[in-house]
Amino acid sequence: MLKMTDVKKVFRTDLVETHALKDFNLQVGEGDFVAVTGPSGSGKTTFLNIAGLLETFDGGTYELDGQDVSNLNDKHRSQLRNEKIGFIFQGFNLIPDLNLFDNVDVPLRYRGFNSAERKKRIENSLEMVGLAQRMKHLPSQLSGGQQQRVAIARALAGEPRFLLADEPTGNLDTKMANSVMELLKTINDAGTTIIMVTHDADLAKQARRNIYVRDGQVSEL
Amino acid sequence: MNLKVFITRLSIPPIFRTLARQKYPTLMLISQISIALAVIANGLFIAVDRFQTISTLSGIDESNSFFLTSSGFTDNFNIQNTIHSDLAKIRALPDVVNAVKTNSFPYSDSGDEFALSTNQDSLSPIPAASYKLDEHGIEALGLELVAGENFSTNEVIWQSPHTSKFAPHVLLTTRTAQALFNTDDWQSTLGEPIYIDNNQLVIVKGIIKTLHAPWPGWKHLEHSFITPSVVTHNSSRYLIRVKPGTLDDMMSEIESTLALGNKQRLIRKMKSISDAKKEVYGADLAALTILLVVIVSLSFIVGLGITGATSLKILKQTKQIGIRRALGANKYDIFRYFLLENLIITSIGIFTGIVFAIALNVFLVEQHAFQKLPLSYLIIAALVMYLLNIIATIKPILKAVRVSPITATQGN
Ligand SMILES: Nc1ncnc2c1ncn2[C@@H]1O[C@H](COP(=O)(O)OP(=O)(O)OP(=O)(O)O)[C@@H](O)[C@H]1O
Ligand SMILES: [Mg+2]
Numbered sequence: 122m123l124k125m126t127d128v129k130k131v132f133r134t135d136l137v138e139t140h141a142l143k144d145f146n147l148q149v150g151e152g153d154f155v156a157v158t159g160p161s162g163s164g165k166t167t168f169l170n171i172a173g174l175l176e177t178f179d180g181g182t183y184e185l186d187g188q189d190v191s192n193l194n195d196k197h198r199s200q201l202r203n204e205k206i207g208f209i210f211q212g213f214n215l216i217p218d219l220n221l222f223d224n225v226d227v228p229l230r231y232r233g234f235n236s237a238e239r240k241k242r243i244e245n246s247l248e249m250v251g252l253a254q255r256m257k258h259l260p261s262q263l264s265g266g267q268q269q270r271v272a273i274a275r276a277l278a279g280e281p282r283f284l285l286a287d288e289p290t291g292n293l294d295t296k297m298a299n300s301v302m303e304l305l306k307t308i309n310d311a312g313t314t315i316i317m318v319t320h321d322a323d324l325a326k327q328a329r330r331n332i333y334v335r336d337g338q339v340s341e342l
Numbered sequence: 343m344n345l346k347v348f349i350t351r352l353s354i355p356p357i358f359r360t361l362a363r364q365k366y367p368t369l370m371l372i373s374q375i376s377i378a379l380a381v382i383a384n385g386l387f388i389a390v391d392r393f394q395t396i397s398t399l400s401g402i403d404e405s406n407s408f409f410l411t412s413s414g415f416t417d418n419f420n421i422q423n424t425i426h427s428d429l430a431k432i433r434a435l436p437d438v439v440n441a442v443k444t445n446s447f448p449y450s451d452s453g454d455e456f457a458l459s460t461n462q463d464s465l466s467p468i469p470a471a472s473y474k475l476d477e478h479g480i481e482a483l484g485l486e487l488v489a490g491e492n493f494s495t496n497e498v499i500w501q502s503p504h505t506s507k508f509a510p511h512v513l514l515t516t517r518t519a520q521a522l523f524n525t526d527d528w529q530s531t532l533g534e535p536i537y538i539d540n541n542q543l544v545i546v547k548g549i550i551k552t553l554h555a556p557w558p559g560w561k562h563l564e565h566s567f568i569t570p571s572v573v574t575h576n577s578s579r580y581l582i583r584v585k586p587g588t589l590d591d592m593m594s595e596i597e598s599t600l601a602l603g604n605k606q607r608l609i610r611k612m613k614s615i616s617d618a619k620k621e622v623y624g625a626d627l628a629a630l631t632i633l634l635v636v637i638v639s640l641s642f643i644v645g646l647g648i649t650g651a652t653s654l655k656i657l658k659q660t661k662q663i664g665i666r667r668a669l670g671a672n673k674y675d676i677f678r679y680f681l682l683e684n685l686i687i688t689s690i691g692i693f694t695g696i697v698f699a700i701a702l703n704v705f706l707v708e709q710h711a712f713q714k715l716p717l718s719y720l721i722i723a724a725l726v727m728y729l730l731n732i733i734a735t736i737k738p739i740l741k742a743v744r745v746s747p748i749t750a751t752q753g754n
Binding site: 166169170173175176195196199200202203204208210214216217218219220223226227228230231232233234235236275279287 | 346347350351353356359360363364661662665666667668669670671672673674675746747748750751
């Protein structure tokens with residue numbers, strides 16, 4: 122499903138070179154639910170960005186779904202992101218000027234689905250997260266937990282194989298965090314592979330598998 | 343990518359909904375564009391109109407002609423003899439094409455207006471300026487005879503300024519003939535009788551292509567006629583046409599020749615036709631310059647405003663661009679998104695601007711007897727605004743294209 126071998130990532134600024142990932146090795150199987158923990162600055166987000174094709178890397182190989190994705194151009198990477206990967210961010214990252222319907226519509230439009238298909242998917246995914254009644258609302262009219270649910274609906278509407286989440290509960294209180302976690306587990310049970318970065322050990326325990334990142338490298342727990 | 347997918351990716355309805363939410367920046371851009379368009383369309387129209395007025399030619403050889411006034415001041419000054427000998431002397435000079443005594447000339451702003459008609463009881467006679475010239479007039483003014491013939495020497499009558507009798511023949515300009523006879527067939531107008539001021543019958547002897555009336559800006563500028571006469575007034579105006587390139591030399595030479603040859607008069611008011619024209623149109627030229635400066639600087643300021651507003655908007659939406667990229671938009675999608683958004687704003691601005699421009703023009707037409715704004719100026723102004731917009735927004739849009747998808751995961 123996802124296979125990283127000796128992946129390296131170096132950030133260079135005028136003053137310093139940061140080796141964010143050093144010989145990062147990881148294999149994630151179909152249907153897995155991986156929780157990634159580790160200290161701040163250890164490279165978790167960098168790993169997720171590379172895994173999600175948001176960022177290029179400087180060495181090693183990365184195979185996604187059996188395809189080597191090391192040297193793809195922007196157009197091709199964008200297309201793979203759109204088709205195979207769903208993102209959930211800590212800050213929800215909904216587009217403030219678009220209502221819930223239009224927010225979920227964003228990746229579906231880049232997919233090129235026709236309007237009937239998009240409407241069906243938007244309604245289904247908002248239904249799944251329990252917000253179908255509020256389709257015409259703006260993100261600012263929702264609570265944080267509800268916004269994160271919309272973000273999950275948006276990530277899932279295109280039925281991606283992968284769901285990548287960077288501290289999806291980081292901005293939520295415990296109650297809301299747990300309900301989002303329950304939602305992710307349901308999604309995983311339905312077959313979607315999930316990689317979730319979190320600082321919360323209790324949440325991490327609920328995943329099928331835990332990995333620990335330190336100093337740009339993986340150590341399995 | 344097929345067309346349907348392409349259109350879906352353009353995300354047109356969400357763009358409209360987004361713009362509707364961002365009311366103030368959008369309205370500000372739209373109003374800037376529409377006001378600029380209204381001012382540019384009308385300004386350009388006025389400018390072109392002015393320019394045409396300034397650059398139309400009067401029909402005479404403007405760049406090689408000058409005039410002067412000879413005024414007798416002694417009791418025994420003989421006007422007719424003086425005119426005779428002055429003109430003979432001037433015409434004899436090798437660099438002079440021809441010279442004539444005239445009552446008036448284009449740009450002089452002084453002359454006589456008469457009413458012409460094809461029947462004696464006409465209620466709507468044609469206004470026209472009269473030029474009183476001898477048979478040298480056509481060559482001295484550099485006119486083009488398109489039909490009929492010039493006057494012969496013995497047709498020319500010498501008359502005192504107190505009589506108002508006309509010689510039996512006239513030459514008309516094409517426009518005058520057209521207004522009188524409603525035809526472009528100049529030949530057919532030859533020999534036709536016309537009435538001057540509803541009482542004097544004269545016969546059309548020839549047609550002159552163009553000879554403007556002496557009053558710039560007059561509504562019937564192209565209406566004039568020539569009657570073969572020399573008025574013996576104490577002050578005589580001579581119009582002199584010289585060979586190209588000799589104007590300055592000949593002006594001083596002729597001035598001193600005339601002054602020395604006859605001590606009983608003064609040579610005054612000598613001026614080239616080009617200078618007379620400049621004096622008449624000085625204000626128009628200044629207005630034209632100011633107008634062009636206003637149009638160019640307004641475009642520049644509006645362009646800067648659009649660049650600023652677009653840059654700010656894109657800066658504010660950096661995160662959103664990153665999110666779109668993370669969700670599958672490629673660089674072309676981002677480019678098209680902002681280009682389209684801008685095109686929508688510009689088009690609305692242009693549409694309201696056209697309404698504005700027409701309203702402004704209607705106001706000008708009613709208040710200042712202005713002309714109706716032709717559609718072509720609206721089209722040109724619209725194209726200018728589109729072009730200006732593309733130039734003004736291309737840099738910020740390219741900046742948007744460079745926003746990295748990792749922006750979505752940064753700085754939560
Ligand atoms: N764009 C960048 N330019 C320079 N250095 C960067 C950049 N992104 C990350 N880094 C550096 O790379 C290292 C790993 O960063 P990363 O964001 O992956 O850590 P993290 O594990 O996600 O930390 P946190 O738990 O605080 O989110 C850090 O030292 C960070 O400063
Ligand atoms: Mg991080």
